[in-house]
Amino acid sequence: MPNYRSDFVKHGRGKGTGNLSREDMPPNDDQGDGQADSGNERTPLIDRSNGKPLYEDERAWVRWPMNFMHLTWETLSSNYVNVLLVFVPVGIVLGALGMDPTAVFVVNFLAIVPLAALLSFATEELSAKMGQTIGGLMNASFGNAVELIVSIVALRKGEIRIVQASMLGSILSNILLVLGCCFIASGVRREESRFNETVASTMSSLMAVAATCLIIPATLYSSLSDSTADTEKNILVLSHGTAIIMLILYCLYLVFQLKTHTKLFDAESQEGTEDQAEILGPIPATIALVIVTVVVAVCAEYLVDSIDAIVEKSGISKTFIGLILLPIVGNAAEHVTACVVAYKDKMDLAIGVAIGSSMQIALFLTPFLVILGWIIGQPMTLNFEGFETVVFFLSVLVVNYLIQDGKSNYLEGCMCLGTYIIIAIAFFVYPEDSNGKVGGGMVKRFFAPN
Template identity: 80%
Template sequence: MAANFRSDFNKHGRTGNMSRANDQTDGPTDSERTPLVNNSSTNSSLGNMGTNGGKPLYEDDRAWVRYPSSFVHLTWLVLKSNYVNVLLVFVPAGIILGALDLNPTAVFVVNFLAIMPLAALLSFATEELSAKMGQTLGGLMNASFGNAVELIVSIVALMKGEIRIVQASMLGSILSNILLVLGCCFISSGIMREESRFNETVASTMSSLMAVAATSLIIPATLYSSLTDSSADTEANVLVLSRGTSIIMLVLYCLYLFFQLKSHKKLFDAEAQEGGEDEATILGPIPATVCLVLVTLLVAVCAEYLVDSIDAIVQEAGLSKTFIGLILLPIVGNAAEHVTAVVVAYKDKMDLAVGVAIGSSLQIALFVTPFLVMLGWAIGQPMTLNFEPFETVVFFLSVLVVNYLIQDGKSNYLEGCMCLGTYIIIAIAFYVKPEDASSKIGAAVSQFFSSQ
C-alpha cells in the first residue's frame, strides 16, 4: 500500500495543516490552520494550555505542570488532525452497550461507527511512528499496520470460528479498494479535468500481483471442485494446498516489499517525483507508540462486540453473513482512508490515490489473508483459501476489469463510473443471495471449472 505512497498520501489528506509551508500559505487569519504554538501571552486556548510568562504550559520547567499539559496539548492536536474523530464518542458508548449485553442491533451499529475513527487514529499513529524510523523500517511499519483494523476484526472472528466472516471480510476489503475507492478517485479527479495520468509501470506491477492473488484463490476452488466425487479427503487436501499457497504468497509479498522499498524504490517514490517536502510530525516515537497500543486495544474490544452481535443481526435484519463481511465490515476499516483518497485524487495526486487503493488490496491479498490461514493453522481453525466459487469468480472478474482500466496509465470519470457500477452490482448480488444458495451456485461453478 504501497508503503511509500501512504506517507505522502496521509500528508495530503489530513484536514488540519501539519506543515510549516502550508501554515505560511494560509496565513494567520485562518484559525484552523494557524499553528497552535505561538508566542502570544494572551492565548490560552486548549491547544497550548495557556501560558506561563510567555511560555506554553506544556513547555513549563515544572514537571508536574509540563507532563499533564503536554498530554492534553498532544491529544488536542491528534483529535483535530481528522474530522472523522468526532465519531470517537461512539467508542465508550459501544463498549458500554457491549459490556451490558444490550440490544444486539444497537451494539453492532454503535461499534460499527466506533471503529471508523479508531481506524483513522491507527493510521495516523502508524504514520507518525514510521516517520521517525527511516524509509525502510517506516515502510515495513506501514505495510504491517496499513490494514490493521481488518486484521484485528478478522482475528477476533477467526478465534470464534467465524471462518465465513473472515473470508468474506478479506474479499470485501479487496473489492472495496479496487472498485469502490479507485472508482471514486477516478470520478473525483475526472470531474475537474478531462483526463488524469498516473505511473502506468507501478500500476501494471500492482495489477499483475493482483492477478497472481486471484489465481491463488481460483486454484483451491478448482481443486475442491475436482475432488467432489473423489474418495480422497477433500477438506484435508484443500487445507494442505491453502497452507502451502499461503507460504508462497507471503514470500511474494516480502519480495514485493523489497522491490518497492529497495531495488526499485524510485518508481514508487511519489513524493520525490512531485517535489514534495518532508512531513512535519506531531507525535514523538514514545507518544506515537502509546497511541498505537491504546487504539489497537480499543479496536480489539469494539471488534469483539461487533463480531458477537453478527449472529443476532443475521436473524433480526435478515442480512447474510456474507453480505455483512463482504460489504459492511470493509466500510468500517477503510472509511477514513476512502475519504482521504478521494480528496487526494481531487487534487490530481493520482499516483498516490492509485497506489493506495491497489496497494491496500495487495496487502490484504498477499499478506493479511495468507497470514490468517497460517494463524488458523496455529490455533486449530481450518481457515483455507477455498472461497465460495461465486465469490472467487466475482473476485477474478473484478481484477480483470481493473487491469483493463489502469493498464494505459490514464483515467477519466467514465472509467470511475465503470468501477463504481461494478461494485454496486456485486453488492446487490450478495444482498439478494441467501446463505443456503451456496451449494447450488457452487455446483454450477464447479461444472464450469471441471469442463475447462
C-alpha cells in the first residue's frame, strides 16, 4: 500500500554502497596516495587522474554513457533476485520460436520473478519524487502491476478462468502464505509481536466487504438457476454495478489513508526509519518503468499462450495454475522481503504489505478488470465458482480472527500456512471440467446426506 510500500522497500534493499547517500559514505583515507590510488584502480567508473566518478565527468560524451552504466548497475544490484534476469531473453526466444510449451512456461515463469522486483523498484524510485499523495497513487496503480499485466493479457485472449483464478490466488497467497510466513519469521525471535490493530482491522474489514461482493453474484446465480430470465446478462449487469461501487470504495480508502486519517498509517515512520537515498531520477525511473512493463507483457504473453498445452499435457487444471502458481511468481521478491521485515520486528510494514496488497487486488484490480472486460467485449464477471467463493470467504474469516487483537506469534503463522496448503491441495485435485457454479444442483449435493 502507498505509505507502507515506501518504508517496506527501505528495509528490504540490499546493504551495498550503492544504497548509501554521499553523506553516509565513509571518508577517504588520506594517509597515503598509494592506498588511495590502489582503491581507485579497483573502481572502473573512477577517473584515476582526479578521483572523480566518470559519471560526473564534465565531458558530456563521457558522462552520459558512464551515467547509464552506473544507473544500470545500481538498479540491477538493488535485489539479489535479479540474477534470474538471465531467463528473460531465453524465455522470449523460446516463446518466439514456438518451442516446447513446458519449457516456455517454466522459463517465462522464472523470468517474471526478477521483472516484478525491478517493476517495484522503479515504481518506488519514481513515487519518491512526487510527494505522498501522487506517490501513494503511483504505488496503488503499479504495486501489483505484474498480476495486472498477466490478467490483461489473459482477458484479451478470453481466458476468464485464468483471470479470476489469478486474482483470487493473489489475494489468498498474500493473506495466508505471506502473512503466515511473516508471523513465523517474527515468532522465531520473540514470544509475541505487536502491530497497529486499528489499521489491520480497517484493511480486514474492507477485505470482508470484497468477499461479500463476490458472494452476492454467486448467490444470485444460484437463485436464477431455475428462472427463465437471461441469467448471464443479469450477472453481467450486477458485476458491472458492483465493480463501480468497489472502485469508489477503494478511492475513498485512498482518501482515508492519504488525507483524512494519515496519522493512523504513520505509526512506523514515527518510530523512525533510516533514510534511503534515491538511485534513479524521475526520467530514468520512468524509462525503466516503461521498459520493464513492456518486457513483462511479452513474457506474460508467452506464458499465457503455453497454459492450454500445459493443461493438456500435465493434467493440471487452469484453476491451479492461475490460483497457486502465477500469484507466487508475481509476488516472489516482495514475499521474501516481507519475511525479512517481519524478522526485524517491523510488523506494521509486513501487515501493510500482506493485507494491504490483498485489499488492493480485491477492491481495485478485480473490479478494474471487470470494467475493462466490459469495454473490450469480454464477459468478465464477479461470479467466481462456488468453491472458490467459499474458500475466499473462509480465508478472510480466519485472518480477521487472527489479527483482531493486534498481536501475533509463530503458532498463528502456522495456522495461516496450514490453511493455505490445504487450499492448494484442494485446487490441485480440482478437476478442470468441474462445473463449480453455485447452482441448485451444487447446493442440493452440499446439504444432501452421505
